[in-house]
Amino acid sequence: MKDFLKLIIGNGLNEFPYIADFLDSYGLVLRDDDYEKSFFSYFNSLDEDILEDKGINIEILKEQFLQFMIAMESSVEADSDVEYITILGGYNKFGEKEDIELCIKKGEVVSIVGPTGSGKSRLLADIEWIAQGDTPTRRHILVNGKLPDKKRRFSIDHKLVAQLSQNMNFVMDLTVEEFIKMHAESRLVESVEEKVSIIINEANKLAGEKFLPDTPITSLSGGQSRALMIADTAILSKSPIVLIDEIENAGIDRKKALELLIKEEKIVLMATHDPILALMGDRRIVIKNGGIHKVIDVTEKEKSNLDYLQELDNKLLELRNKIRQGETLESI
Amino acid sequence: MKFITISGPPSSGKTSVILKVIESFKQKGYKSGVVKFDCLVTDDDKLYEAKGIPVKKGLSGGLCPDHFFVSNVEACVEWGIDLNLDILISESAGLCNRCSPHIKGITAVCVIDNLSGVNTPKKIGPMLKFADIVVITKGDIVSQAEREVFASRVKIVNPKATIINVNGITGQGAFELATLLEDTEGIDTLKGKQLRFSMPAALCSYCLGETRIGESYQMGNVRKMDFGGDKG
Numbered sequence: 001m002k003d004f005l006k007l008i009i010g011n012g013l014n015e016f017p018y019i020a021d022f023l024d025s026y027g028l029v030l031r032d033d034d035y036e037k038s039f040f041s042y043f044n045s046l047d048e049d050i051l052e053d054k055g056i057n058i059e060i061l062k063e064q065f066l067q068f069m070i071a072m073e074s075s076v077e078a079d080s081d082v083e084y085i086t087i088l089g090g091y092n093k094f095g096e097k098e099d100i101e102l103c104i105k106k107g108e109v110v111s112i113v114g115p116t117g118s119g120k121s122r123l124l125a126d127i128e129w130i131a132q133g134d135t136p137t138r139r140h141i142l143v144n145g146k147l148p149d150k151k152r153r154f155s156i157d158h159k160l161v162a163q164l165s166q167n168m169n170f171v172m173d174l175t176v177e178e179f180i181k182m183h184a185e186s187r188l189v190e191s192v193e194e195k196v197s198i199i200i201n202e203a204n205k206l207a208g209e210k211f212l213p214d215t216p217i218t219s220l221s222g223g224q225s226r227a228l229m230i231a232d233t234a235i236l237s238k239s240p241i242v243l244i245d246e247i248e249n250a251g252i253d254r255k256k257a258l259e260l261l262i263k264e265e266k267i268v269l270m271a272t273h274d275p276i277l278a279l280m281g282d283r284r285i286v287i288k289n290g291g292i293h294k295v296i297d298v299t300e301k302e303k304s305n306l307d308y309l310q311e312l313d314n315k316l317l318e319l320r321n322k323i324r325q326g327e328t329l330e331s332i
Numbered sequence: 333m334k335f336i337t338i339s340g341p342p343s344s345g346k347t348s349v350i351l352k353v354i355e356s357f358k359q360k361g362y363k364s365g366v367v368k369f370d371c372l373v374t375d376d377d378k379l380y381e382a383k384g385i386p387v388k389k390g391l392s393g394g395l396c397p398d399h400f401f402v403s404n405v406e407a408c409v410e411w412g413i414d415l416n417l418d419i420l421i422s423e424s425a426g427l428c429n430r431c432s433p434h435i436k437g438i439t440a441v442c443v444i445d446n447l448s449g450v451n452t453p454k455k456i457g458p459m460l461k462f463a464d465i466v467v468i469t470k471g472d473i474v475s476q477a478e479r480e481v482f483a484s485r486v487k488i489v490n491p492k493a494t495i496i497n498v499n500g501i502t503g504q505g506a507f508e509l510a511t512l513l514e515d516t517e518g519i520d521t522l523k524g525k526q527l528r529f530s531m532p533a534a535l536c537s538y539c540l541g542e543t544r545i546g547e548s549y550q551m552g553n554v555r556k557m558d559f560g561g562d563k564g
Contacts (some may be wrong), residue, residue: 025489055430055457055529064461064491070493102459123503129508136359136507153508156483163474169473171447183448183477186484229475237476278560329344 004069007061009037010215018188022068027054031237039065070186074157082106082160082240083144085127085267090138092291093119098139100292102285106240109258109268111278114287115220120271123287124243127269128161129153130178137290162239164229175316176200177213180232187236203231203262206253223251230257241267248278255280255310276313279306333412333518334419337405339397339433339459340443341452342425345469347376348500349443350421355503356510362418367408369424376423386415397427398531403560405435406522411563413520419513430532432458435525439516442493446482447471453485458529467495477534506551 084105089098130141152158184192204210207227247254261268284296344419348537354364365386380387412420434440497507536552
């Protein structure tokens with residue numbers, strides 16, 4: 001292992017800019033002459049009393065620093081690509097065996113359907129946790145046909161599932177640009193500025209009403225927020241699986257949204273009962289009594305109805321716009 | 333008996349998480365109990381009682397809650413052992429950010445919520461920085477991006493910890509947390525164990541009931557703010 005404590009602070013900060021976050025999180029402010037010191041001698045030069053106030057001491061600080069560097073290095077490491085996941089059946093609420101071995105590939109869209117409380121969330125949780133027969137359903141999840149590395153379970157950088165929930169709010173007081181930039185920096189991606197502008201651009205293609213980079217995120221409409229988060233998740237999130245909890249019809253082009261996720265090679269799982277979304281997918285997993293009841297392949301015949309459904313949908317959208325423009329609906 | 337300390341800022345969702353975790357423990361066949369530490373008032377003990385979970389409540393009142401915790405925790409463990417519990421959880425609110433309730437060799441959990449803001453992780457001291465497991469709650473009401481930024485900020489201040497998202501309402505993640513906590517080693521007593529870090533100090537005239545303001549009333553462990561050279 002590299003001895004990071006021997007690093008000269010100035011060089012360290014150049015090579016690993018995230019060290020600044022570490023120092024900041026302990027309230028450590030560097031003076032000009034500190035930059036030429038090694039981390040080892042800098043930490044040793046700190047006042048124990050001041051550190052104790054912050055709830056730390058020199059030895060622990062050194063240890064935390066080393067742990068931090070190791071953790072950050074491993075999060076920069078390239079992920080082994082997830083090509084497909086396999087769900088091996090377990091048991092439903094009544095102890096009946098799920099007779100299933102379901103393989104879902106990159107770029108595939110699968111809907112999960114079933115009444116509330118039927119076990120949709122458990123299935124998604126099993127996938128997120130990479131269940132190994134150790135959850136109530138006793139399902140097994142394989143990645144690329146194999147038992148995945150256990151560290152995936154606990155590592156926030158190797159999370160399998162990114163979740164886009166329905167009732168999603170922003171709590172930060174930032175503009176769209178600042179917000180996406182902050183996310184990009186936390187993901188340690190390269191060319192942050194470029195990524196940020198791509199995301200805002202893509203989000204605007206999905207959103208019914210356009211927004212600007214300097215729009216505060218808290219003033220985005222529901223549709224704009226969802227558009228921004230879908231573009232952000234498609235482009236920034238490292239998680240290979242995107243779980244969407246219903247995409248509301250209002251203010252977002254759902255077809256383009258799915259296309260973007262597919263283009264970015266995500267595995268898309270949607271908990272939805274919307275006929276259009278369900279037909280845009282390749283398959284539907286039907287959940288009943290806590291178990292996978294069956295898997296329906298979306299047939300050509302079903303798909304052929306998509307145009308008709310979309311026509312209906314566009315009609316409604318048109319009427320919605322009329323209302324928005326202050327027109328009447330006397331002739332529709 | 334396995335003993336676990338769970339702490340976190342007020343209203344971060346500790347009780348909800350513990351209730352869900354205990355449900356999972358029950359499924360796994362464990363008998364669990366809770367000691368709830370708080371400052372002035374708590375009704376959370378009733379929530380545990382309603383679920384038939386043995387619970388003891390300790391209110392620190394006018395004392396530093398941290399000091400109250402450490403002076404009573406040993407007796408709590410004895411209580412749990414007397415009741416033949418398999419797992420005892422202590423729940424305490426970190427009422428100041430310098431709180432340091434974790435014990436060496438005892439599984440330490442910190443609960444912190446997504447709504448508290450991205451700068452919160454760095455403001456919290458030993459309670460978060462020296463926890464073995466950090467549970468992040470309220471993920472369902474913020475965006476995926478905020479969840480990821482928040483988790484990465486937690487990782488900066490506690491790179492060793494296992495970070496896990498738990499939804500205290502739906503229980504998503506609680507089963508997984510219970511599985512993690514199951515690995516805790518059993519203990520017979522806390523006697524001789526050590527805190528992971530010293531607690532915030534307090535020993536001044538105000539600790540002893542002084543109410544008057546002014547230099548001449550201040551004795552003991554007193555510290556002054558630095559206003560630079562421009563004062564007087």
